[in-house]
Amino acid sequence: MSNQHRFRIAAIPADGVGREVVAAGRDVLDALEARSGGRFGFHWEEFPWGSDYYAEHGVMMPDDGLEKLRNFDAIYFGAVGWPTVADHISLWGLRLRICQGFDHWANVRPVNFLPGITSPLRKADTVELDWVVVRENTEGEYAGLGGRNLSARGAGGEVAVQSALFTEVGCERIMRFAFDLARTRTRKKVASVTKSNAQQYGMVLWDDTFRRVAADYPDVETESVLVDAMAAKFVLHPEDLSVVVASNLNADILSDLGSALAGSLGLAPSANLNPERRYPSMFEPVHGSAPDIAGMGICNPIGAIGSAAMMLTHLGLPDEAKKINAAIEATTAQGLLTRDIGGNASTKAVTEAIIKNLPD
Missing domain, CATH: 3.40.718.10 (Isopropylmalate Dehydrogenase)
Known part of the structure; x- marks a missing residue:
């Protein structure tokens, strides 16, 4: 055939x-x-x-x-x-x-807890854990904008600028992707990762966009969590996670944490x-x-x-x-x-x- x-x-x-x-x-x-x-x-x-x-x-x-x-x-x-x-x-x-x-x-990164593998999380022995990190993958902190200059000043005088880029289009499309994914899962929930208390421009745009997009998905539960608090939640309350949507850098770090918690x-x-x-x-x-x-x-x-x-x-x-x-x-x-x-x-x-x- x-x-x-x-x-x-x-x-x-x-x-x-x-x-x-x-x-x-x-x-x-x-x-x-x-x-x-x-x-x-x-x-x-x-x-x-x-x-x-x-x-x-x-x-x-x-x-x-x-x-x-x-x-x-x-x-x-x-x-x-x-x-x-x-x-x-x-x-x-x-x-x-x-x-x-x-x-x-x-960028989609599932966190899978497999049988026969010991997790460093005690909850993994008694609670069914299954979540996925959805990562904005082309802008944010990895947009590649910036440069190094003023090296002519001499040793110790060089300056580096690294700019994070957040666009409403970029934020919205990754968030809608996350909400659509959540609708296919048993737990219909999207958690947005932010740091808008310290990053008052890009991450505030992220938060504003999340609230606007969430209004179109009344059937999906939502929360917005600071990235440091989310890192703690991965360890302390992972059973409350389903879809986690985050910017490029935050999702990169958190997804590695999730994989380590799953065993490797x-x-x-x-x-x-x-x-x-x-x-x-x-x-x-x-x-x-x-x-x-x-x-x-x-x-x-x-x-x-x-x-x-x-x-x-x-x-x-x-x-x-x-x-x-x-x-x-x-x-x-x-x-x-x-x-x-x-x-x-x-x-x-x-x-x-x-x-x-x-x-x-």
Whole structure:
């Protein structure tokens, strides 16, 4: 039977363990394809961009990189960063260039508590915890506006200005995305993260926009919480969370906290979405490139494999995405865990178990 749906996926493993976890995710997706009876398939094209590419070419990706990616159905990304390249160069030269160039304005980061994994939260043993962080992904504190100057003054005289950009359009679209997501969940609630007591311009615009948008969703419960109080709430009252919407920096920090509370950053998937589908969206694990364990075959592939599941949902294959998530849960429940979550299983062993546990 010929493939009815053949998706073109751009793979960018990039740096460190990114190469290992992208390979793991591809193995799982290829296993699903093999079992599909020709209903769908994946055409992969891998791009060698990253810190090694920078060492050879002086850039993280070529000038026409976005044009090369434009016609793919999705992008599957590993991790970026290596000790030989300054972090701001590697991040802005590859990941943020793609996210901003393709207007990936919605970054979705679920916080999943998996069976068989010990959480540092005592409540995780007795309370069902499940929330998702929705991150504004193209402006806010990571807009990239500012500069460094006056270095001619001499040592200690340079000045740096970093400006956060908040637009009403940017705030509104991410908030409506969060409210629409909340309507699909058991607990229909959106919590907005702010810091308007100290940031009296951008975050006040954020608050004003949240109140205006909330009025269009009378069926959804709302609250507005200062970012420091929200960090405490993640630990003390996580059962009260469903959808958390926050600006670029605040959501970045809080989602990492959520992943750590679930057991490890290695577990956390994410999606960088262009919801209008004008450009291909990008799916990646939350974790970094982990140079200390890169190439050792012991990194956790679950974040990347979970990101592949999010990609399948985006591509219109939600049932296949559920199969991946069920296989992940079955694997952790069996106690097959990598080092970061208290086990000693290899990347390959966990990947093979997830493939074996895929439901028919």
